Amino acid sequence: MQPTDRAEAHMHRNPPGAPSDRRCMTCRHLQPAAAAAAVLILAACSASGGEDRGEGCPPRPVLDTPPERVVTMDGGSAALLTELGVGGTVVGTAAPDFFDAFPAEERAAFDRIPVIDEGTGNREAVIAADPDLVMGISAYQFGAFDGTPTAEELAAAGIAAHAACDPPGTTEDLSATFAFIEDTAELFGVPARGAALTERMRERVEEAAPGSEAAPVRVLAVSVVPGSGQGVSTVGGRGTANGVITLAGGENIAGDVPLRIADLAPEEVVRRDPEAILILTGFSDLGGQELADAVLEHPVLSRTTAAEDERFAVLPQSTVTSPSVLNAEAVADLSTALHGGKGRR
Secondary structure, rough: OHHHHHHHHHOOOOOOOOOOOOOOOOOOOOOOOOOOOOHHOOOOOHHHOOOOOOOHHHHHHHOOOOOOEEOOOHHHHHHHHHHHOOOHEEEEOHHHHHHHHOOOHHHHHOOOOOOEEEEOOOHHHHHOOOOOOOEOHHHHOOOOHHHHHHHHHHHHOOOOOEEOOOOOOOOOOOOHHHHHHHHHHHHHOOOHHHHHHHHHHHHHHHHHHOOOOOOOEEEEEOOOOOOOOEEEEEOOOOOHHHHHHHOOEEEEEOOOOOOOEEOHHHHHHHOOOOEEEEEEEOOOOHHHHHHHHHHEEEEEEEHHHHOOOOOOOEEEEHHHHOOOOHHHHHHHHHHHHHHHHOOOO
């Protein structure tokens, strides 16, 4: 894990929600999905498909039969299995706060899932659940975080590992999410359901896309507001977040940085001058409105066009920074914030 990745992991907290306000252009998701580890922004492997899945990414499982006992390293993976109609195989999950991003009526379906760890997924608890498969939305969930099991440790216990993998280079779409969904559906013997889900998500993205006449809006994504003189940590051009911003008709001001996390000097942020700020809740103790207020009070960030216009969008990081069944809804919500439109149905 790179130093910036580790810093981001340590920043992850369980913040309270924030009240809606005119500054929050889309505030229906102010309850963040704040897992105990920042696994969302750290998916670090090659494209799903082909033999080389990238550094640290478990090889694609080869199973004789569909899994019957599954532990998910995050609630987002459990939600995917539920969406595919195989949620009954989940015998335990870590990081249940990923469920918080879902509407209340959908969260009820997750109540039956035992929580084996509120945090990243303790090795002993995961193995003690006696799964035949452990899955998660990031390769970092398999040994990179303290106490989590490695793929090799799971294999020694007769347990397969399955993780989402990012394609190399700049991310401009949701292809990694769709690959993860379809790979997972294939593993569980329901490929048609996976294809149907990704098709619905593609249609949702197409429906939410701004018209061709709409100029891209320059966007800065922030999850914490730096102190005076500190650099601004934001999302770079690699990873799901850049794909969500691009599909929503935005232009990530750090999209030219070929990393998942980019550090920009405050004066460089002002030079690149974002027109809107995407606030990602879940990495900080502050809620969405509190983060917006902190940007407005920052001696440098307050000089950007976005701050002067008080143009903010607030979304949970779990729907933006990693593969999720809610990625298409994140595109729709951000597109609405940037260009107007239909947003979440």
